[in-house]
Ligand SMILES: Nc1ncnc2c1ncn2[C@@H]1O[C@H](COP(=O)(O)OP(=O)(O)OP(=O)(O)O)[C@@H](O)[C@H]1O
């Protein structure tokens with residue numbers, strides 16, 4: 172039985188996902204909620220190993236379908252080992268990226284097809300979807316500029332794709348917000364961090380009343 176709350180946070184590179192997740196976790200923790208911060212691909216040992224393979228800059232020969240399958244495999248393991256048990260324990264899970272990243276990056280931007288990528292992911296996740304997805308919308312030029320100034324962040328294989336690719340990622344996300352309006356909420360992440368945080372906290376608000384400690 173799921174008693175917690177599964178929330179995914181999505182958006183292009185540099186949209187502010189990690190920044191806002193950490194601030195949200197701190198806010199919600201102060202309010203007495205048990206919060207798990209995690210990420211995809213990764214979050215547990217096996218999935219972090221898969222992350223290493225996918226994002227390795229040397230792996231330039233990686234086929235798009237191989238890439239999609241590796242993301243789905245990492246997702247499966249992470250779900251089984253971390254997301255599901257945390258939900259059963261009644262925790263709020265803030266997950267930095269989930270299935271919509273695969274739909275936007277592999278399905279749309281790589282051109283594999285949103286429905287094709289959805290179908291391999293349905294095998295991986297069965298029926299485990301987030302109750303809410305916060306999509307941080309940002310012009311990729313601004314996002315790439317932000318991460319280029321963040322010297323602590325390692326550049327990965329996906330970052331090295333050209334601007335057109337990152338623009339398609341954004342288009343893909345925008346299509347997803349139209350397709351799944353009951354789940355995905357769009358937030359303008361070109362605003363100041365405090366404003367983005369406040370909006371994200373408000374969107375989570377209605378859902379967490381039942382978990383209030
Ligand atoms: N609203 C904002 N306005 C200006 N700068 C921001 C904002 N949000 C985050 N930043 C800065 O942008 C950079 C990228 O932020 P962050 O790492 O949170 O993005 P991200 O979406 O997690 O990126 P990625 O998915 O590419 O790792 C950081 O240096 C962060 O301080």
Ligand SMILES: Cc1cn([C@H]2C[C@H](O)[C@@H](COP(=O)(O)O)O2)c(=O)[nH]c1=O
Pocket residue numbers: 184210211212242268269270271272273274276277327329330
């Ligand atoms: C889950 C997932 C991720 N990606 C891409 C998106 C980013 O370019 C990297 C992850 O790096 P981050 O700094 O942790 O955001 O992987 C993807 O293409 N497909 C996916 O399913």
